[in-house]
Amino acid sequence: MRRWRVIVVAVLLALIGTTVPLAATLYMSWQMALAAQREQLGHAAELALARAGSIYADAATTLRSIAATDFEHCSPAHIALMRQFAIASLATRNIGYVNSGVLECDIWGITQQRIPREDDGRLQPDGLSLTVNDRPRYSEQRPSMVLRFGGYEVVVDQLRFFPSPSLQLAVIEIRAPGDIRLVTEDPGPEGTPIVAAEMRATPGEAPLASAARTARGWTVIAREPRLSLGEHMRNAQLLLLPLALFLAGLFAGLAIWLSRRRLSPRGELALAVRNREFLAHYQPIIELATGRCIGAEALVRWRRPDGSLVRPDLFIPLAEETGFIGPITDHVVERVVDDLGDLLRRDRRLHIAINLGAADISSGRILPVLEAALADTGIEPQQIWLEATERGFVDIEGARHTLAALRRRGHMTAIDDFGTGYSGLKYLQRLPVDALKIDKSFIDAVGTEAPTSHVTEHIIAMARELKLRIVAEGVETEAQAAYLRQRGVGFAQGWLFSRALPPEEFAAFCTRNRKTFGVPANVETLAAE
Numbered sequence: 001m002r003r004w005r006v007i008v009v010a011v012l013l014a015l016i017g018t019t020v021p022l023a024a025t026l027y028m029s030w031q032m033a034l035a036a037q038r039e040q041l042g043h044a045a046e047l048a049l050a051r052a053g054s055i056y057a058d059a060a061t062t063l064r065s066i067a068a069t070d071f072e073h074c075s076p077a078h079i080a081l082m083r084q085f086a087i088a089s090l091a092t093r094n095i096g097y098v099n100s101g102v103l104e105c106d107i108w109g110i111t112q113q114r115i116p117r118e119d120d121g122r123l124q125p126d127g128l129s130l131t132v133n134d135r136p137r138y139s140e141q142r143p144s145m146v147l148r149f150g151g152y153e154v155v156v157d158q159l160r161f162f163p164s165p166s167l168q169l170a171v172i173e174i175r176a177p178g179d180i181r182l183v184t185e186d187p188g189p190e191g192t193p194i195v196a197a198e199m200r201a202t203p204g205e206a207p208l209a210s211a212a213r214t215a216r217g218w219t220v221i222a223r224e225p226r227l228s229l230g231e232h233m234r235n236a237q238l239l240l241l242p243l244a245l246f247l248a249g250l251f252a253g254l255a256i257w258l259s260r261r262r263l264s265p266r267g268e269l270a271l272a273v274r275n276r277e278f279l280a281h282y283q284p285i286i287e288l289a290t291g292r293c294i295g296a297e298a299l300v301r302w303r304r305p306d307g308s309l310v311r312p313d314l315f316i317p318l319a320e321e322t323g324f325i326g327p328i329t330d331h332v333v334e335r336v337v338d339d340l341g342d343l344l345r346r347d348r349r350l351h352i353a354i355n356l357g358a359a360d361i362s363s364g365r366i367l368p369v370l371e372a373a374l375a376d377t378g379i380e381p382q383q384i385w386l387e388a389t390e391r392g393f394v395d396i397e398g399a400r401h402t403l404a405a406l407r408r409r410g411h412m413t414a415i416d417d418f419g420t421g422y423s424g425l426k427y428l429q430r431l432p433v434d435a436l437k438i439d440k441s442f443i444d445a446v447g448t449e450a451p452t453s454h455v456t457e458h459i460i461a462m463a464r465e466l467k468l469r470i471v472a473e474g475v476e477t478e479a480q481a482a483y484l485r486q487r488g489v490g491f492a493q494g495w496l497f498s499r500a501l502p503p504e505e506f507a508a509f510c511t512r513n514r515k516t517f518g519v520p521a522n523v524e525t526l527a528a529e
């Protein structure tokens with residue numbers, strides 16, 4: 001995955017991680033608010049139902065009690081008794097006596113008022129007749145409910161059935177037995193009664209939640225307008241917001257962790273290995289006696305997506321540490337075959353030295369890798385040198401086994417950076433190597449007052465003793481080259497001759513080199529020695 005993709009993924013994760021919990025919180029608080037509202041509405045409906053039942057029972061008892069008396073109708077004593085019953089009843093506002101469609105008297109006296117036919121009311125299962133939303137009679141200005149039985153009528157204020165408007169708790173709709181809808185206000189100018197739902201709901205705003213309760217033919221429906229949901233939601237959000245913030249923080253942290261991990265040196269190297277971002281440059285190796293180019297050392301480069309090249313000493317130690325050195329070595333081997341296969345096939349005297357990581361040597365994994373990479377390429381094994389530093393000799397038995405196997409197959413083996421470790425001699429004697437590369441730090445010291453200035457001489461002597469070929473690294477001056485030539489050092493590489501070059505430039509260097517130095521036909525190549 002490219003770095004920009006890692007950043008995009010991290011940003012997306014952070015965005016999703018923060019918006020999803022917040023959106024989920026909103027949704028859940030909405031659901032919780034609805035549930036809380038329904039519960040509250042159910043409670044309000046139950047209360048209203050109980051209240052309606054007791055008002056009706058009170059009025060019905062009053063009606064049956066007065067009907068059971070035996071007085072001269074509409075006599076002063078009869079009217080006084082009706083008044084007493086009305087006072088004793090909580091629900092009853094008035095009581096009247098009706099005879100042949102005429103209301104003869106009520107608790108206030110003689111009335112002689114004709115009752116329209118349609119006001120006979122609806123017969124209830126308990127034998128009482130019920131009229132609601134009645135046009136005001138009995139001098140009532142409020143919408144009344146009239147219960148009729150045995151010639152008597154009991155008048156109940158319908159508003160008593162509803163909870164106090166000051167509560168503003170819920171819009172309550174009440175239906176009396178027979179599905180008769182009660183009203184809560186005076187009839188309008190046209191005589192149309194206003195029902196509860198129309199009265200309290202904000203115009204154009206449908207209630208979101210409602211609860212209905214039914215008992216003994218009475219139904220109460222409680223509804224709440226949308227606006228009142230806000231409070232429930234705020235309560236729910238207070239509960240859920242900390243959780244949402246925690247989750248959002250968790251996801252944001254995860255995104256940061258992911259991007260850090262991905263963009264850490266280790267993460268970057270893993271990406272580079274996966275994306276095969278490595279290439280090789282080739283530093284010519286020169287035969288000191290003739291100036292002829294006899295090959296090159298392959299030096300890996302990491303080309304980052306922005307085009308910049310990273311030097312190996314900045315990432316090889318990390319690759320060794322993290323186990324990515326194996327795939328990097330494989331990649332370099334592939335590059336050598338692809339980059340220089342033609343050149344190597346054309347000129348059998350050329351060789352390329354490939355650096356091995358410690359794990360490549362101790363485990364021996366390089367053996368099958370090389371075999372597979374070189375198969376059917378026409379490149380001779382002796383054209384591939386393998387260089388190992390002392391780091392690769394920690395497991396000396398494993399190293400010996402691998403180096404010996406490489407030699408058997410015809411490869412040349414070399415100890416790189418010789419002298420920089422503390423036990424160089426031990427390795428020289430015990431390991432099957434063909435060449436020794438003198439580290440640049442010793443070449444730098446040549447001809448100077450530095451304490452290590454004589455070390456090169458000892459290394460050369462030692463290599464002679466063991467009949468090893470010698471390659472000097474980091475030769476920058478003619479004086480250094482002359483010094484080495486004088487002491488019989490066969491080969492050298494360094495900026496005096498050339499820096500590490502891209503493959504095409506290295507091929508061009510080889511061509512120029514031949515022309516410039518005019519390679520004598522009798523000079524043997526290292527590979528052929």
Ligand SMILES: Nc1nc2c(ncn2[C@@H]2O[C@@H]3COP(=O)(O)O[C@H]4[C@@H](O)[C@H](n5cnc6c(=O)[nH]c(N)nc65)O[C@@H]4COP(=O)(O)O[C@H]3[C@H]2O)c(=O)[nH]1
Nearest residue numbers: 299300311312313316332355356357474475476494495500
């Ligand atoms: N100042 C100066 N420097 C010179 C001169 N001549 C050569 N050099 C540099 O010295 C290093 C020689 O490679 P090395 O000792 O094998 O040291 C190598 C080698 O140990 C390691 N390395 C390079 N490529 C690979 C690889 O493919 N695999 C492994 N495992 N290690 C590699 O990284 C080290 C550094 O490689 P580079 O940065 O390419 O640095 C190279 C080269 O560019 C000179 O005259 N003056």
